[in-house]
Amino acid sequence: MCGIVGLFLKNPEMEPQLGELLSKMLSTMCERGPDSAGFAVYGASEDGRTKITLQSAQAKEDFAKLKAALAKDKSAKLSVNDTHAVLSVPSEKLDDIKALLSSEFPTIRTMATGENIEIYKEVGNPNDVAKRFDLAHMAGTHAIGHTRMATESAVTTLRAHPFSTGADECLVHNGSLSNHASLRRELVRDGMTFNTENDTEVAASYLTWRMKQGMNLGEALEKSLDDLDGFFNFVVGTKEGFGVVRDPIACKPAVMAETDDYVAFGSEYRALAGLPGIDKAKVWEPEPATVYFWQR
């Protein structure tokens, strides 16, 4: 199964409410994916700085050690949120920090990197996951959430969605891919790296790879219809964009809503029923093999 929710705000006045709206949407999709959940929030950026969302199974010790290691360098800011932490660094120091993390902190994992994106994901009931990270109080321009019922690989934090394989990029998936093993080998040959055996990570990496070739998100999604085999509803976020695509068979459910204030995606209408102005929204089922893409 799995449940997907997504909200792309067109009205900046709604940005303070983004987390609250998304957490309510996510909550309606608990039954579709009770084993783990995650969400990506595109929040405020700071000029010249990059955010790295980190996660650790022994967060307390690891983040304390990291804080100590960064103490000399006043430019790095670490803000801990339960098992995750957001490390904000001057963008020119990003490579040094990444090198430090991989050499000195092998138990700290990077969930996302970018100017705006933060990703939080954990095993457990989606309501509990949203609560422990206090999603309801997060602000931003757009956000994507996922509730997972695992079919393709184990239930772990790293295998929960969203997957991020490029700066400010993320992807969530409902379905299962059948050619992910062969595609992964091709991507590895071309220099892409993987953290899990999960099929969805291959899709995320595929889109990153296509965008590295110069395509925009819409073009990369268009191309994915030729190259990915299996069942999929993808909802994808970039720094300024929000995209949706369904495979040609389209057996996984999807419904969308658009008003002057927002574009929203839900696996079911239940996820959209609580949104402001939904009674007057344009509500439709996205067509199979058709790319939908919004950019601010």
Next chain:
Amino acid sequence: MQQLIGELMRTFDLAQSPLRELNEELHRQKDGSNEAHWEVINPRGGHAIAVGIDAPLNVDVRGSVGYYCAGMNKKATVTVHGSAGPGVAENMMSGKVVIKGDASQYAGATGRGGLLVIEGNASSRCGISMKGIDIVVRGNIGHMSAFMAQSGHLVVLGDAGDALGDSIYEAKLFVRGKVKSLGADCIEKEMRPEHHEALTKLLADAGIKDAKTSEFKRYGSARKLYNFNIDNADAY
């Protein structure tokens, strides 16, 4: 007095009471029930609303519903004043289900009787494996509709998607707009007087007055896949 009670309407608020209570109450109603008119408010995309009714009730659902609304319906008239999720009126036996908005995939699947009217569009697999139900769609239908359809009628005033009527048996399909492609063993057939007559009745029953039967084409089975034939091996 009896007559007056019979005209009373029961309102059920799904924001206040659980779905199971609604369906239990609806199942308790028998032929000649005094509570023949029901209104369901705040459906908010909930699943399995008004399934399994077995009495001539009128149920108005004010808003959009989720999966399997009015499934297995017998005798009742269920009207959704909104859109419906997957599997609306699945396996309907008799009665009438009206969707004022759009319907998601496999609307009316496996239905054995009754009339399903969709006033908006229906998505993929509309009427899949239908076994006697009549379906009238004012808008378009998606791909693989009427797949393995056995009997009954599917009427579409708009366009049909890919692979219409794939592996169809004896259901009759009438489409006014374009058909993107026909599925295996589905062909266009002549509109004979009895087809005009049947279609006239279906359009009238669905409350559609702005369509002429002469605007429709009929599609049905070429009957080439009924028995194994080595020349058709590619199509099996």
